[in-house]
Amino acid sequence: MRQSPGRGGGRGPSMADVAREAGVSGQTVSRVANGRSNVDADTRERVLAAMRRVGYRPNSAARALRNGRFRSIGVIISSLSTFGNSRTLDAIAAAVVDHDFSIVLMTVPRSTQGEVTGAFSRLNEQAVDGVIILIEQHQLDRSEIEVPQGLPVVVIDSNARYPSPVIDTDQAEGAASATRHLLELGHATVWHIAGPPQSYAAERRLRSWQAVLEAAGRTVPPVLVGDWSAASGYEHGRRLAADPSVTAVFAANDQMALGLVRALHEAGRDVPGDVSVVGFDDMDEAAHFWPPLTTVRQSFDAVGRHAVAALVSEIADGRRESTLIHVPTELVVRASTAPPPK
Known part of the structure; x- marks a missing residue:
């Protein structure tokens, strides 16, 4: 029986074994293994087929040491449970594949100075080429986070003051x-169920809601603070449903809007006949609420693509620039909003 090259001496298959199997030079095998473009397609396929036959796997660690690149991006994230974070992380994961990178994930639930700095240190030990920070809590802005010198960094959804690209x-x-x-539908004012106070996104949505009401000369109702969950929307919804003067509510995310709508239904208040409701996110289920939810669509895919593209560019150029990229939103009008009752 024919023995595969390189299998008999106790060592793994080598580039020389692949070169013999493919009938090419060792230099050509090296070019293919390192992803170089100066190899014609037929030769590349022949070398790859030879690698599969002999069981050769390129040593990515050694290649990284030679090239100074690890083809790996670190992601520091505060939570995987929130809708926005999970969708953004999905988008980042999809985008890094297009750039031939992989992801190393670090979660920092409390997002304290020590945890974030420690996450940077652990990522440095795992040899990443750059880091994306996905932490919306205010702690990131207040803390003196130590970013390793020379490590490319991109920040998502944050007011953090770092000389790095910020995508939001x-x-x-x-x-x-x-x-x-x-x-514009004719409501005298708009109530608001806000997200948690430590969230940058919640703070910006709240301030903007308030600014629009003030600019229009309308009464600004007391803010109701939720925690992004449908349960918190439901609890606030029970209070709002008991007030007949409430005809319009803007919830800071779709999940709280869902809880709000349930509370209104249980109290016998029609949506949108008695109370109009608007959410934020346009999660997949929003179109299937009853009634279908008017909401603000944000593009998590675009945020992820911009973040990865900015980081890959920073890795390639070796320059860190303080830029802000705002990804636009879109109001999606469905059946949960209407003029106020006569």
Whole structure:
């Protein structure tokens, strides 16, 4: 029986084994293994087929040491449970594949100075080429986070003051469009169920809602603070449903809007006949609420693509520039909003 090259001496298959199997030079095998473009397609396929036959796997660690690149991106994230974070992480994961990178994920639930700095240190030990920060809590802005010297960094959804690209959904314009929509329907004012106070996104949506009401000369109702969950929307919804003067509510995300709508239904208040409701995110289920939810669509895919593209560019150029990219939102009008009752 023919023995595969390189299998008999206790060592793994080598580039020389692949070169003999493919009938090419060792230099050609090296070019293919390192992803170089100066190999014609037929030769590349012949070398790859030979690698499969002999069981050769390129040593990515050794290749990284030679090239100074590890083809790996670190992601520091505060939570995997929130809708926005999970969708953005999905988008990042899809985008890195297009750039032939992989992801190393670090979660920092409390997002304290020590945890974030520690995450950077652990990522440095795992040899990543750059880091994307996906932490929306205010701690990131207040803390003196130590970013390793020379490590490319991109920040998503944050007011953190670092000399790095920042990618963010245009939260303010999204909230403004939701509030203006309800006022233009004829509602005297708009109530608001806000997200948690430590969230940058929640803060920007709240401030924008308030600014639109003030600019229109309308009463600004007391803010109801939720925690992004449908349960918190439901609890606030029970209070709002008991007040007949409430005719329009802007919830800072779709999940809280879902809880709000349930509370209104249980209290016998029709949506949108008695109360109009607008959410934020346009999660997949929003079109299937009853009634289908008017909401602000934000493009998590675009945020992920912009973040990865900015980081890959920084890795390639070796320059860190302080830029802000705002990804636009879109108001999606469905059946949960209407003029106020006569």
